[in-house]
Structure formats: structure tokens, C-alpha cells
Amino acid sequence: MxxxxxxxxxxxxxxxxxxxxxxxxxxxxxxxxxxxxxxxxxxxxxxxxxxxxxxxxxxxxxxxxxxxxxxxxxxxxxxxxxxxxxxxxxxxxxxxxxxxxxxxxxxxxHGVTAQSAASSLTGLQNYRFGKAVTLPFPYAHGGDGVPESVIEAIEANRERGLHTLVYLDIKVGTGPTGPDPDHEEYMTADYAAELLAEGWADTVGVVVARAGSPEPVVAADSLSGLADREFGDPLHMLLIPGDLHHVEAEALVGLAGAPESILE
The missing domain is CATH 3.40.1010.10 (Tetrapyrrole methylase, N-terminal domain)
Structure with a gap:
């Protein structure tokens, strides 16, 4: 068995x-x-x-x-x-x-998933999520910035009014120069927001840090604003909301400190 x-x-x-x-x-x-x-x-x-x-x-x-x-x-x-x-x-x-x-x-x-926790902590309704993506470290995909496949997936979700869950890269046993058994690296949400802000600076993003811990962090702001903040120890996730139901917008303001302009 x-x-x-x-x-x-x-x-x-x-x-x-x-x-x-x-x-x-x-x-x-x-x-x-x-x-x-x-x-x-x-x-x-x-x-x-x-x-x-x-x-x-x-x-x-x-x-x-x-x-x-x-x-x-x-x-x-x-x-x-x-x-x-x-x-x-x-x-x-x-x-x-x-x-x-x-x-x-x-x-x-089964165990609790990051995706279900992200929905629960942010107030974004789970049936309004589109395709999830993983944002890799630039060195991991051999390029600079954000891979085109990630951009296309986020844009496709946004066109349909759907939220995007962005998983952030984890590198264990492999580093920038190749295999390394001692290497552990976790992409932070501020770094991910910085990468994504190159194309969507004023777009609202939502950070979820240490889901499942006694004191998880949930924070919403423009991607450029999130890029200037720190969110502590890993693991982090980043969400890009699509069209917001009024209850979702209220939840992001009340639970994540989102700018009240999203209520308009």
C-alpha cells in the first residue's frame, strides 16, 4: 500500500x-x-x-x-x-x-492547499479564479523579467474577469550556477511584485504570506506599492484580482488594507 x-x-x-x-x-x-x-x-x-x-x-x-x-x-x-x-x-x-x-x-x-488558503484569507471567491501560474526566478528560465507564458496567462484571466494565483518560485538543491545540495531560495512577494509591476504598475495585487501559520499576512496594494514593502519569512503567494464582486472588494479593503478606490 x-x-x-x-x-x-x-x-x-x-x-x-x-x-x-x-x-x-x-x-x-x-x-x-x-x-x-x-x-x-x-x-x-x-x-x-x-x-x-x-x-x-x-x-x-x-x-x-x-x-x-x-x-x-x-x-x-x-x-x-x-x-x-x-x-x-x-x-x-x-x-x-x-x-x-x-x-x-x-x-x-488530502491536506489544506495554498490555493484554498489564499481564497479564504483574502475573501476572493474561489470559483472566480482562472488558471494559476508559477513565476520563476529569471535565472531559472534563462531570460530577464517575466516569461511570456506567465504574462499571457494573467492577461487571459484578466480579460475574462478572473483572478490569478501566482505561485512564487522555490529552488531547493539547484541554484543560479546549477545543482547545489545546500541551496534554498524562496521568491518573496515584493520581488515578484517588482517583476510584474514592469507591465502592471498600477494594478492591484494581493500578498499572502505564511498561510496556515498562527499569524499570516495579507496585504493589498498596487503592484508598485507592494514592491516597496517587506513581508517577512516565506512562503509567499501573490494574487492578481480580476473583476471584483462588491463583497470581494470590501473584503480586500477590510482584510488586506486595499486602497478604497477599488470600491468605486
Whole structure:
């Protein structure tokens, strides 16, 4: 059995009760933290809180060489952990399909996602979001500024009146000069706003920082204004609102400090 368990958004307590029980019952536990991570807990915290030993796999060990995970799941109850909800990344869907091809039973125990948290914290209605995008570090896509694909996706959403959730790049194990096992880098919302302000300086953006933590930060302003602010420790997200229902506009003013001009 291979059980995919989402750990939620922040620390060792963010997991669901169902996920916690499955984790503690597992014979072996694997995890990856290159697609996202918990900023309020490290691997040692998770091991102590749940009484398990966790084998962390890098991208190579999940995407190209998952044999250790799959062979263990053929005979034992194996848990595979990720931050957030475990099936948001296509990497994990591929691993599940490989297990199914080998007639290994699988199940999915969900965790809170960044997308649902972003909607809940900002007051932007979840059914009014369009395609989400990931904003990479310029060095990661070999160019300057914002990739054309990101610009096109945001513009397409705005033309349809839809909100855009912009995930901000995470680099773990790879830096500007190539593979580096000690490298960890998290794009900040002010830096992302600075990049996007080149095309949309006066457009309202919304920052969500440390969703799932005891004190998340939610702030709305023009993108150029957000670029001049600091939002503390990671993880950060940035949202570009589309057309606003009056309740959404009121929520951004009241919950995120948006300029009252958006109510007009």
C-alpha cells in the first residue's frame, strides 16, 4: 500500500487527523520537500511529533528513480509525504500511476492547499479564479523579467474577469550556477511584485504570506506599492484580482488594507 499524505501548510500540526493516524501506522515513510515545504517545521520536528523516521527523497529520487518507494510499497504500508495537498503536483500523480501499474494499492489523504488558503484569507471567491501560474526566478528560465507564458496567462484571466494565483518560485538543491545540495531560495512577494509591476504598475495585487501559520499576512496594494514593502519569512503567494464582486472588494479593503478606490 502506498498512501499519499498532504501535510498541510505550516508545521507538524497542520496535518489532518486521518493523515496523522495513517502516518503513524506506516511501516516506512518517504517525503519530498522540493516542490514545497513546511516553514514552521523541519524533518526532525515531524519525526519527533509523529514518532516516525522519514526518508527524504530529492527530485531525482521521486521522478526518475522511485524504485525504493515502489518496492517498499509492494510489501509494506508506505506513506509518502508532501507539504500542502499531496496531489497538486503532477510529479506525485506520476508516482501514483507507476504504483498502480505495478498493482500496488494507493490512497490519497488530502491536506489544506495554498490555493484554498489564499481564497479564504483574502475573501476572493474561489470559483472566480482562472488558471494559476508559477513565476520563476529569471535565472531559472534563462531570460530577464517575466516569461511570456506567465504574462499571457494573467492577461487571459484578466480579460475574462478572473483572478490569478501566482505561485512564487522555490529552488531547493539547484541554484543560479546549477545543482547545489545546500541551496534554498524562496521568491518573496515584493520581488515578484517588482517583476510584474514592469507591465502592471498600477494594478492591484494581493500578498499572502505564511498561510496556515498562527499569524499570516495579507496585504493589498498596487503592484508598485507592494514592491516597496517587506513581508517577512516565506512562503509567499501573490494574487492578481480580476473583476471584483462588491463583497470581494470590501473584503480586500477590510482584510488586506486595499486602497478604497477599488470600491468605486
Amino acid at each position: 502506498l498512501t499519499f499524505i498532504g501535510l498541510g501548510l505550516y508545521d507538524e500540526d497542520s496535518i489532518t487527523v486521518e493523515g496523522r493516524e495513517a502516518l503513524r501506522d506506516a511501516d516506512r515513510v518517504f517525503a519530498e520537500f522540493y516542490t514545497s515545504r513546511l516553514v514552521g517545521a523541519d524533518v526532525a520536528d515531524l519525526e519527533t511529533a509523529h514518532g516516525v523516521d522519514i526518508e527524504v527523497r530529492d527530485r531525482e529520487g521521486v521522478e526518475r528513480d522511485p524504485e525504493a518507494i515502489l518496492s517498499a510499497a509492494e510489501t509494506d504500508d508506505v506513506a509518502f509525504l508532501t507539504a500542502g495537498d499531496t496531489m497538486i503536483s503532477t510529479t506525485h500523480t506520476d508516482l501514483r500511476m507507476r504504483a498502480e501499474d505495478r498493482r500496488i494499492d494507493t490512497r490519497v489523504l
